[in-house]
Amino acid sequence: MNSVELIYDCKNTLGEGITYSSINNNLYWLDINNISKLFRLNLTSNEKEIFELPEIVTATSVKSEDELILASNNGLNLFNISKKKFERVVNIEDQLVSTRSNDGGSDAYGRFWLGTMQNNFDKDGNDIPIKHNIGKLYKVDVDKNISVVEEDLGIPNTFVWSPDNKYFYFTDTLNGTIISYNFELESGEISNKKELANFNRGHPDGSTIDTDGCIWNCRWGGSCIVRFTPTGQVDQIIEMPVQNITNCIFGGKDMKTLFITTASNKGENKNDLDGSLFAINLNYQGLEDNKSKLELS
Numbered sequence: 296m297n298s299v300e301l302i303y304d305c306k307n308t309l310g311e312g313i314t315y316s317s318i319n320n321n322l323y324w325l326d327i328n329n330i331s332k333l334f335r336l337n338l339t340s341n342e343k344e345i346f347e348l349p350e351i352v353t354a355t356s357v358k359s360e361d362e363l364i365l366a367s368n369n370g371l372n373l374f375n376i377s378k379k380k381f382e383r384v385v386n387i388e389d390q391l392v393s394t395r396s397n398d399g400g401s402d403a404y405g406r407f408w409l410g411t412m413q414n415n416f417d418k419d420g421n422d423i424p425i426k427h428n429i430g431k432l433y434k435v436d437v438d439k440n441i442s443v444v445e446e447d448l449g450i451p452n453t454f455v456w457s458p459d460n461k462y463f464y465f466t467d468t469l470n471g472t473i474i475s476y477n478f479e480l481e482s483g484e485i486s487n488k489k490e491l492a493n494f495n496r497g498h499p500d501g502s503t504i505d506t507d508g509c510i511w512n513c514r515w516g517g518s519c520i521v522r523f524t525p526t527g528q529v530d531q532i533i534e535m536p537v538q539n540i541t542n543c544i545f546g547g548k549d550m551k552t553l554f555i556t557t558a559s560n561k562g563e564n565k566n567d568l569d570g571s572l573f574a575i576n577l578n579y580q581g582l583e584d585n586k587s588k589l590e591l592s
Contacts, residue, residue: 308420309558313325314356314544320548330348331350334572356586366399369388369389371383393427401587403480405437410430411448412449430449450468453499464504492523499512499515502542502543508525511543519533519540552574
């Protein structure tokens, strides 16, 4: 039985976009709203820092020791941590008030992949029902060339690549199925789209991957994390103490601790731990997220 540990009672409304940097042993994650917040937790010193961001920021990628690439409702942005400076690098759907970014991440070549969706926040940050599949899957090359890879998406999530970089895994949370594509690392092309994995509790949200090539998928509304094998079989289910599990990442010196973000819950299963950051020590080793190689000049 894996023990789930409360790491930080951060009370996120929508904790998301978690990543780990072995450069400085830092965890970074977001609390998504009209004015989003970036959280930094140093796993060595337990030092915590919170940065207020000027827009809806939803996904992260480490660029350097002191820099992150952040995906927002207006595109891709560079955030300098020590200077607390947020600046636009690439405009994506910045003229559309009806959409916002969601999950995203870098591939091993350093490209940034990003999903957009119907904006589900009103001007006061309250939830709007998602009724339109108007999201897109974007690929941003290191030279900032933008291409649309998929359209008509509801809630794009799960941006992970197999350890050998031959497969890209993705989901539209509203469809409920994790998808696999063949992936060409050099060109960044995806092909041979297939349904890979389904599970009957909650909806698929963010994911990470381990050295065995197994996908650890967070289940929104499902109070659990599921480990899927590379063939899509359910290998393990980890029960969580809150309902809305949003994203996870392996981190720590041995890369054997799974860190998990969660979200608030307005339903009957609401509890005091909603929106907290959790950790589980495992016998599996994870893969660190790829770094962004986006050219900034």
